[in-house]
Amino acid sequence: xxxxxxxxxxxxxxxxxxxxxxxxxxxxxxxxxxxxxxxxxxxxxxxxxxxxxxxxxxxxxxxxxxxxxxxxxxxxxxxxxxxxxxxxxxxxxxxxxxxxxxxxxxxxxxxxxxxxxxxxxxxxxxxxxxxxxxxxxxxxxxxxxxxxxxxxxxxxxxxxxxxxxxxxxxxxxxxxxxxxxxxxxxxxxxxxxxxxxxxxxxxxxxxxxxxxxxxxxxxxxxxxxxxxxxxxxx
Numbered sequence: 001x002x003x004x005x006x007x008x009x010x011x012x013x014x015x016x017x018x019x020x021x022x023x024x025x026x027x028x029x030x031x032x033x034x035x036x037x038x039x040x041x042x043x044x045x046x047x048x049x050x051x052x053x054x055x056x057x058x059x060x061x062x063x064x065x066x067x068x069x070x071x072x073x074x075x076x077x078x079x080x081x082x083x084x085x086x087x088x089x090x091x092x093x094x095x096x097x098x099x100x101x102x103x104x105x106x107x108x109x110x111x112x113x114x115x116x117x118x119x120x121x122x123x124x125x126x127x128x129x130x131x132x133x134x135x136x137x138x139x140x141x142x143x144x145x146x147x148x149x150x151x152x153x154x155x156x157x158x159x160x161x162x163x164x165x166x167x168x169x170x171x172x173x174x175x176x177x178x179x180x181x182x183x184x185x186x187x188x189x190x191x192x193x194x195x196x197x198x199x200x201x202x203x204x205x206x207x208x209x210x211x212x213x214x215x216x217x218x219x220x221x222x223x224x225x226x227x228x229x230x231x232x233x234x
Contacts, residue, residue, distance in 0.1 A: 038077040051125035056134030090137035093159040143172035157198035
C-alpha cells in the first residue's frame, strides 16, 4: 500500500483553500486545492461524494487558480486541484519539446489517491483539464492514464511522437490501449502561441485514440476552425 505524507494549510482569508504537498520519487510535489463550502468540516456518513477536477497549468505556470475554477467549484459543489509541474512544465511523453523526464503520470495518480483518501470524492467523476502546456499534458494523460472519467484540453497539442508509425506509437495505440475516455479539445483560431494546426492534430489524434469512426473526417472538417468537441461513440 502506498503511503503519502501531506500537509494541509488553512488561512483566515481563504478558509476553504488547502495545499497538498508530499514527496514523490524524490521530488517535493505541490498542489493547491479548493474545497467548496458545501462540504462540511465533519462529513456525515450519508454525504454524497462530489466530483474532482484536476486543472493543469500552462508552461511557466504554477499550481494556482488563474483560470476561475474555484467559483465554479463553489457554485456546483466539486473539488478542484491545481497541481504544480516540475520546473513549471509537464512531462508530455518521450522526446517532447518544453517537457522534462520526471514521472508526472505516477504523481498525478498519487495526488488523486491522496485527495480521495482525505475528501469525499466520487471516483466515477474524476476529470482532467489543462490549458496550453497543461492541455498537452491532459492529452498525454488520455494515452497514459485510466484515472479520468473524461478529459478536456484548451489550446494544447498532442505529442506527435505518438503518431502511427513512430517509435513510440505503441504508447498511444488504440489497438493496444483498449480503454477509451471521453474528451474535448478547444482551440482559438487566432492563437499566436500554439498554432491552430497543432490543435487540429490533437483533435484528430484524440478521436483516433477513442476509436471514433473515420477520424479523418474530423480533421478535414476543421478548416473553418472555431472549436472542436470529440466524444467517444456509444
